[in-house]
Amino acid sequence: MASRSVNKVILIGHLGKDAETKFTPAGISVTKFSVATNRRWKDQATGEWKEETDWSNVTLWRAENLSNYLTKGKQVYVEGRLQTRSYEDKDGKKVYATDVVADEVILLGSGGQASQAAGADFSQESRPVSMPRSAQQRTAAKPAPEDFGGGITDDDVPF
Numbered sequence: 406m407a408s409r410s411v412n413k414v415i416l417i418g419h420l421g422k423d424a425e426t427k428f429t430p431a432g433i434s435v436t437k438f439s440v441a442t443n444r445r446w447k448d449q450a451t452g453e454w455k456e457e458t459d460w461s462n463v464t465l466w467r468a469e470n471l472s473n474y475l476t477k478g479k480q481v482y483v484e485g486r487l488q489t490r491s492y493e494d495k496d497g498k499k500v501y502a503t504d505v506v507a508d509e510v511i512l513l514g515s516g517g518q519a520s521q522a523a524g525a526d527f528s529q530e531s532r533p534v535s536m537p538r539s540a541q542q543r544t545a546a547k548p549a550p551e552d553f554g555g556g557i558t559d560d561d562v563p564f
Contacts, residue, residue, distance in 0.1 A: 412486040412487055413484075413485075413486060414461075414483070414484070414485055414486060414487055414505050415482075415483070415484050416440050416442055416461055416463075416481075416482070416483040416484075416505065417442070417480070417481070417482050417483075417513070418440040418441050418442035418443070418461070418480070418481065418483075419440065419441050419478055419479065419480050419481075420438055420439065420440060420441075420475055420476065420477055420478060420479050420481060421438075421439040421440070421441050421460060421477065422438070422439060422477050423438075423472075423475065423476045423477050424436050424437065424438035424465075424471070424472040424475035424476070425437055425438070425472070426469045426472040428469075433466065433467060434466070434467055434468065434469035435464060435465075435466055436464070436465040436466075436468055436469065436471060436472050436475070437462065437463065437464055437465075438462075438463050438465075438475050439460050439461065439462050439463065440460070440461050440463055440481060440483060440505075441458050441459070441460055442458070442459050442461065443456055443457070443458050443459075444456065444457050444458075444459070461483075461504075461505050462502070462503075462504045462505065463483055463485070463504065463505045463506075463507050463510075464488075464504050464505070464506050464507065465506075465507040465510055466506070468510070471510060474512055475510070475512070479512060479513075479514075480512075480513040480514040481510055481511065481512055481513060482509075482510070482511040482513055483505060483507050483509070483510055484507065484508055484509040484510075485505045485506050485507040485508045485509070486505070486506050486508070487503055487504075487505060487506075488503070488504055488505075488506045489501055489502070489503045489504075490502055490504070
């Protein structure tokens with residue numbers, strides 16, 4: 406019997422800097438950005454509230470159109486998996502880096518907004534920037550409607 410495992414990450418946080426998109430030699434886009442998430446707790450010894458920030462590096466493949474929207478301070482929802490890689494630095498020392506490889510990224514609110522708790526409210530203000538692959542497949546599978554009801558022809562479409 407094969408054992409099961411799960412590698413799933415969900416982050417809601419703010420971008421630390423503007424996303425950067427580069428292309429592989431094969432022309433595939435790779436967008437990278439960092440997300441800050443906060444944790445707040447009450448120190449049992451002192452009764453004071455404490456807060457710590459964790460930074461996660463995120464890699465998003467084949468989504469070059471999103472980098473214009475992924476700017477410093479924007480709040481995002483990221484869903485994906487952890488991936489650890491290793492390389493040798495300039496001194497020959499082996500270095501390990503763990504990134505989140507995103508499957509889904511959704512722009513939640515405007516930049517500068519107060520940070521929401523981990524159980525964030527996905528209100529009407531949230532704007533999806535990328536839909537999950539399963540939703541893309543469902544959308545692509547639907548046949549186009551034959552009558553748009555407004556008498557629109559191919560000549561009316563600007564592209």
